[in-house]
Amino acid sequence: MVFVWEDGDLNDEQIDAIEHEGSVFLAACPGSGKTRALTYKIALELSKLDSKRHWVIAITYTHRAAEEISERIERLGVATDRLWIGTIHSFCLDWILRPYAIYHEKLQNGFRVVDQHETEVILDELCGQSPHQVRALDCRYYYTTAGCQLENANPNRRLAALSVLNQYWQHLEENRLIDFEMILSCAYDLIVSQPSISILLASLFRYILVDEYQDTKEIQYNIIARIVNASGGNTRIFIVGDPNQAIYGSLGGYAMTRVDFAALAGVDIVEKSLASNYRSSERIVDYFSAYSVVPANIDAVGAVREFPSLISFEQEVNQQELDDEIVRLIRYNIETLGIAPHEICVVGPQWIQLAAVTRRLVAALPEYSFDGPGMAPFSRDQDNIWFKVSRLALTRPDPQIFIRRTRWAREVLDHLGSAGVDVSKISPRDLLRICNGIDITVEDGLEYLELFFAELLLVLDVDLELFPALQEHYVAFFERSRVQIQRLENAGVQGVSSVAMFRRVFATRTGITVSTIHGVKGAEFDTVIAFALLEGMVPHFSDPNAAESASKLLYVVASRPRKNLHLIAEAGRINGIGIPYEATQVLAEHDFAYDAFNEAG
Structure with a gap:
């Protein structure tokens, strides 16, 4: 029986995208019901499968997103036994590497995937043995179809970093190990060298859905496109994302255009959009829209549309007073504004800043609990x-x-x-x-x-x-x-x-969330408090597209809250060469009537 939704479940934009019979390239603004549209599209296509050998494949950026979508589909009453959903790395492992490892020289004698911790331990040891001043941070890399690309290595350390990486890869090969990046590289090698893999997979997959396309890497686009191309039009694609939230550029992620992907996959794809924000107040929407890199007309249409949101920007607080300021904002939102603790998120650019702040927040606010991906007390390697x-x-x-x-x-x-x-x-x-x-x-x-x-x-x-x-x-x-x-x-x-x-770790969120900017993408809260919004941190000092990256990061931060947003660019932080950090330039130059309520609470 074909899945039918209730009246009012979807708006006209969502229905138009979901009911389209062919391939769709869907641009979805924050809070537009993107996940709902993706969920209902998956449910619809699952219900239309006419063979038990056919599958619907959904590729998400995070395991958390895959879990959320799976649960939503199950609540709709649609069987998920012909649905595969997960990250691109899990997809490559399940559908390409494990079944066809025998055809790859590095994998044919067995392999194990090392997690980030193991990678860091190996690289730290090799860097320590290097005669050059090179850090594991300089050795971060990703693959394109053309080969290895270093992420953000200091130009003076690139040759030394590559030397360490060659030793690292040799160590992995000798021990029959591969890392996360090699999952993609090996999968691409197999897809290219064994065209029959693409043909077989294409015969199984009726629909491939891709979430957060703006964070997809070039090599990932190519893996998916080769499968679609091999289907002769029988495998359709539903791609969803927001180019204004493309914040993984340093890792190789980028928002491919509809035209380029259509050419790569050999299919016709129509472009559609979701432009109604159901999450945030009109004031919040107006604020984050100012950071758009790709022009977008976004309308606030949700239940909190007219909420009198507080939006503050603090530059005067010193780093030594930062904890007190965050505590003040948390207490004000909970005790004065009535925001539930689990609807508050504290955001920082990197875990190195968050770890210290979290420790002090836990001590300063013993009456509240804190949640966050980095606070799980055991390994969260989803493929283990x-x-x-x-x-x-x-x-x-x-x-x-x-x-x-x-x-x-x-x-x-x-x-x-x-x-x-x-x-x-x-x-x-x-x-x-x-x-x-x-x-x-x-x-x-x-x-x-x-x-x-x-x-x-x-x-x-x-x-x-x-x-x-x-x-x-x-x-x-x-x-x-x-x-x-x-x-x-x-x-x-x-x-x-x-x-x-x-x-x-597996319970419903109960405490104040602590997260990086990258980690909070896709989530929503009543109140967001962001700190360390400083040039050199947001964006990263080595980012070659600093202004654009800063706009996208601020767009993500400012589009998370429904009601209140508090931005902090604390004074007093010093970089590695002794120069004080200043507020992120794009943020400092944004002319906005911020709320001042220092005496409140």
């Missing part, structure tokens, strides 16, 4: 099977999340099967029953997981030593988790190793 098992271990049976836990169980069984474990007689519900029956009564989070995993393996009759891939994931999960716990404890976070803290 033990992270997937931890989701079942740390969530309790609850009818409201039964479908979600069933999906997680299916993912665990799929991963076990790909590692060689015979799971043919175990259903996702069987696995849930097994997990629900495991009773561990210890207070330490890592000890809890170790005992839980051991009990699960015992019940499944799986000897970890007989499955090297599972064992390697196990070691990596716990090593990374111990490092993460130590980092948080060093930052002053209390109770980080407890089971209760571990369970909070």
Whole structure:
């Protein structure tokens, strides 16, 4: 039965995009219901599949987005057994690398993906051995179809960085390892060298949907386009994003035009748009629209359209007073304006600033809890099977999340099967029953997981030593988790190793969120407080397109809140060569009637 939505679920713009039979290139402004449109499009195309061998593929920028969309589709009552959804890296692993590794020289004898922590450890060691002054930061890179590109290396250190990278790649190859960037490179190699892969995948995929296209890399566009091209018009594409939020340029992300992608994929694509903002007040919309790089007419049409938003910009506060200012703003929003703590987000440009600020906020506001991706007390490598098992271990049976836990169980069984474990007689519900029956009564989070995993393996009759891939994931999960716990404890976070803290990772958001600008993209809150909006940080000092990047970063920050926005460019920070940071130029030059309420609260 074809999926039908209720009247009022979608506006005319969304319906026009969703009902289009061909391929669509959809530009969606912040708060325009982009995720809703994507969700309903997926549900519609799933309901129209006429063969059990066909799939709908949805590629999201983050695992969080994939999880949110999956849950929304499940709530619509549409079966998701023919939906694959995840990041481009997970897509390449599941559909290209694992099935066809035998055809790639680097992968044919087996491989394991190293996480960011392992990469940093290896690079730090190699940089320490280098006779040149080179840092792991200088060695960050990404691939294009033409080869390796360094991210932001100091020009004087490029040759030294490449020398270290060559040693790094050699180390990975000798140990049958690949990193996240090599996932894309190897997938592209296979797609190019084995055209039959694209032809086979194209015969399976009826629709490929891509979220956040503006942050997609050139090599990713090419992987997707080759599959679409091989379909002869049978695989259609639905691409959604906002070029004004293209903030991953230093990592190789960019907003390809409709014309260029159509030519690359060999398909006709119509361009459509969503220009109605349902999230924010008119004042917030007017403010962030001023930072548009690509012209966009955005209309505030939501329930808070006429809300009298507070928008403040503070340049006088000193770095030493920053914590007090953030605490004041948090208290004012909660105690005077009635904003719920979980609807407040504190944003900084980098985790290095956030870690110190978070430690002091936790101490200054003991009555409130704090949440954030960087505050998870264990490894969140989404492609590690033990992270997937931890989701079942740390969530309790609850009818409201039964479908979600069933999906997680299916993912665990799929991963076990790909590692060689015979799971043919175990259903996702069987696995849930097994997990629900495991009773561990210890207070330490890592000890809890170790005992839980051991009990699960015992019940499944799986000897970890007989499955090297599972064992390697196990070691990596716990090593990374111990490092993460130590980092948080060093930052002053209390109770980080407890089971209760571990369970909070998968619980509904309850505390004040702490995030980087890049990490907050896609989220929304009633109030956003952003600090360190300083030239050299926003944008990064090595960014060759500084003004444009600053505008896009500010656009993202300012479009997150529904109601209130507080911007801080604190004085007193000094860069590495002793020069004081100044407010981000694009921000300082924005002529706006900011609210001043220093005496409030």
